[in-house]
Amino acid sequence: MTITQSTKVGSPPLRDHRVPGDTLVEGPRTVRRLAPGQVDKPYQLFELAPLGPLLGAEIRGLDLSRPLTPALREELHRALLEWKVLFFRAQRLSSRAQRDFARTWGELETNPFLATGDDSEVARFDRNALPTFENVWHADTTFRENPSLGAVLQLHQLPPAGGDTMWADMGAAYDNLPPEVRERVDGLRAVHDFLPGFARFAAPEQLARFQEEFPPVEHPVVRVHPETGRRTLFVNVSFTTRIVGLEREESDRLLRQLFQQAHLPEVQVRYRWRPGDIAFWDNRATQHYAVNDYAPHRRVAERVAIVGDRPY
Template identity: 70%
Template sequence: MSLTTPLGSGPALRTCHLPPDGLYEGPRELRRLAPGQPDRPYTLFDLVPLGPVIGAEIGGVDLTRPLTPAVHAELDRALLEWKVLFFRGCHPSSAEQRAFARNWGELETNPLLAAGDDPEVARFDRSSTPGFENVWHTDVTFRERPALGAVLHLREVPPHGGDTMWADMAAAYDNLPRQVRARLEGALAVHDFVPGFARFTPAERLVPFQDRFPPVEHPVVRTHPVTGRRTLFVNTSFTTRIVGWDQEDSDRMLRLLFQQAHVPEYQVRFTWRAGDVAFWDNRATQHYAVNDYAPHRRVAERVAVAGDRPH
C-alpha cells in the first residue's frame, strides 16, 4: 500500500510503503444479522449482549431441567443471531450437559481427546499439563462433517486468567477486501488433524488415526446452512493449503485469512466462574482459550453436537 497526496492538491506527502496483506485501521462493517432478517426481541428469557455482533448472556433458563419446545426454539434463534451464548452458575451434571446439547442433534466424540466420567464428554484438565488451545481455531474441521456446535462447562477455574474468546467469522468475511472475496469464490481448502495435534501429541499415538481421519476438503468460505451467511472457514490448527493454488500463493492467502480472527471488533471475551456454561455455533465462529493461568488448575468439560458437510 502506498500513500500519496493527489497532484495539484498542495504540498506532496512523501511516499511510504506498508507491507501487503496486513490489517489496517478504519471503519469495519459490523452486521450481526443476515440481510433482511428482523431484529426481534426475546420473550422467554433475558438476553444481555456482550458485544455488537457476537456473544450474549442468557438469564432465566435452567440447563439442569428439560427445555420446553418454545424455549428451545427461542434459544436456537439466539444462538444463530449471537453465535455464542453464556449461562452463569448452572453447574450441570454430565448427564444434564449431554441432555441440553442433544436438543440440537446427535452428539459426537473425539478419540484424540481425554474423556470425562462419560465417554461423550471431553475433559480438559489443565493441572499438570499446559493448555494447547491458545490459537484461533474451529473445532474438528478435519472431519467431513465438522461439529455443529459445542457446550462447554467450567467445573474448576483458576483464581485469575483462563478466559475464552470467540470471533464471528461472518463479520470477518464481510470485511475482507472485495478483490479477496472474489478470488476465494468457489475455492476449497484442505483440512488435516495432524498439524493441530502433532505439536503436543506423540506421533505414535496419532498414526493409528490417520486412516480414520484422512485429509478433507471444505469451502474456504462456507454458507451457513440456516442463516445463509457467508462465513470464513479456514483456521490455523487444521487448514494446510488451498486446493489448486501454488504453495506460496496459498500460504500467503491463508496467513491473511488466519489474521481475520484477531480483529477485536469481531470478538467477545468471557471470564469464567465455576459452573458457567458456553454454547457456541461452530459453523460461524472460531475460539481461543487464553493460556495465562499456570500453575493454577482449570477443568472444563465439553459436549459436541454433530454437524453437516460444509457447502
C-alpha cells in the first residue's frame, strides 16, 4: 500500500512508508457466500438462522438422534454446501447416534494421532491446559491423500467461559487474494505432512512408524470444491510444508501470505458452545481454530470425521 505523495509546492518529500506486502492490508473485502451456479432458495424441513453473512448457520427444529429421511438428508447437505458449517443446539447425542448421523455422509475416518472415546471412530478431546494442537488455523488431515470431507463435533463439558471455536471460509479467503497472487497460485502444488502438527506429541519410535504410514503428499494450493465448483485456498499452517518447484525462501514467503488469509474477520464465524451442541462442517471449504483460553478449566468434546476425496 502506497499513499500518493503530496504535489503541493514546497512540500517536503515523504519518507518511505510502505508496508511489507506479504501479509494483509486494509480495504474492502469480497464477501461472496455462494459459488456461481448455486441457487439461494428457502429450506422446507427446518428453520435456518444465519450467524453471519458468509458462513455458519444454526439449524432449528431437528432431533439428530432420529434417522434422517432422504429428503431431510438432501436438504441438510444443501445447507452444508451453502453455509459450510452448521450448528445444532442441545442435541446431547450418544456416541453411537453421533456416528450414525455422520455415517449418513460416508465412511468414517480414524486418526491414530488422536485419543479415542468409547469407539475407535470417535476422537475425544479432553483439555484443561497446554499442550494442544487445535488453536491454529487448519483443515483436518490434509496430510492424507484423501483429507476429511467434514466432521461432526459435540461439546460435552465446557469451561465457565471461553473455549469457543472459529471457522474461516477458504473460498472467500481465495477471493480476497490480490489478482496477481490468485494468478500465481492457480496451478501450484504444495506438500502436506503430519509432522508439523503432530511430531511434538509422539515418541521417536512412534514417529518412525507414522512416517512410513503417512508419507508426505502433494495437493493443489487451490482446490476446486468437488460439489460446488468453487475455488478454495487449500494450504494450512498445521500440515503444509512447502510449495513444489519454488526455492525454500520464496516458498516460505508465499505460504506466509496464504496462511494469513484465514485471519480476516470478514471470512470468519465464531461459535459459543453450550453442552450438547453439535457442529457439522465442510472440511473442503473451511479451516477452523479452537480457542485455547480456558486453562485450568476443562473442555471435553468428541468428534467423528468423514472420509473425503482426493483434492483436484
